[in-house]
Amino acid sequence: MNNKLLGVFLVSALVGFGFSTVASAAGPKPEDAARYRQSIYTVIGWNFKPIGAMVKGEVPFDAAAVARHAQYIELMSKAALEGFPKGSGPDAVKNTEAKPEIWTNWDKFETAMNDFEGEAAKLAEVAKGGDEAAIKAQFGKTAETCKACHKEFRED
């Protein structure tokens, strides 16, 4: 495939994902960034939920499933911060729960996100070991970082 053809292909494929192909060198549009970060959190929630159901005893504990879900939580935690570029707050984007404090207090926000990333990495590590009690404890710690950041930086 030559480059021109590939270009046409790409435009087609990318438009299919709902992204503008214009100004890709200039960084994402605010609404694309918001959609991205919301998607990251949706994928986190999707993987968080079944572990939570196991921790609460609603479904049988399944160490292999926990390890898989925890891997996704870990990877998403590393990908979340890039979804908050400057200028993608509520002034620029409708349908965002991100508070302006994220950008006016960026260092604190970044620290809170790093806390989440750290606990999520530990959860993935503990999950590989398969120790139910340790997994439950580390899941609780990870959930606390979610809650702490939401309380300060997300609209209810």
Next chain:
Amino acid sequence: MNNKLLGVFLVSALVGFGFSTVASAAGPKPEDAARYRQSIYTVIGWNFKPIGAMVKGEVPFDAAAVARHAQYIELMSKAALEGFPKGSGPDAVKNTEAKPEIWTNWDKFETAMNDFEGEAAKLAEVAKGGDEAAIKAQFGKTAETCKACHKEFRED
């Protein structure tokens, strides 16, 4: 933290993600599945786009960036299929571009998704090597699997 307290925590955290905590053992609600799969494709697109910009020469080639993006595309490709449980098609969910053919022709859909997963895994592998020409070629092959599946199984 005792289990009851943790339960309260979880409900709070999960509601924060917009998921019902009811019936977690019964599988996801159709609208949650649709939101999840759309999120997976949003994250794929977010990571696809910068590689595309490099392939088109809009931004300088950056092998390390490609490797990181390709890793996310690979992982998302493995996570997409679970976003299409039975009963989560257009009959049950508004705002979905998923065609009924996904479920009436599941084997073909699964094959198309496996094709994407296979090419995405190769892209991640090739990306680690840093060979620009090989990456561009494999990126094109991966994009072809996107397009093939969209053509048959996604509303325009």
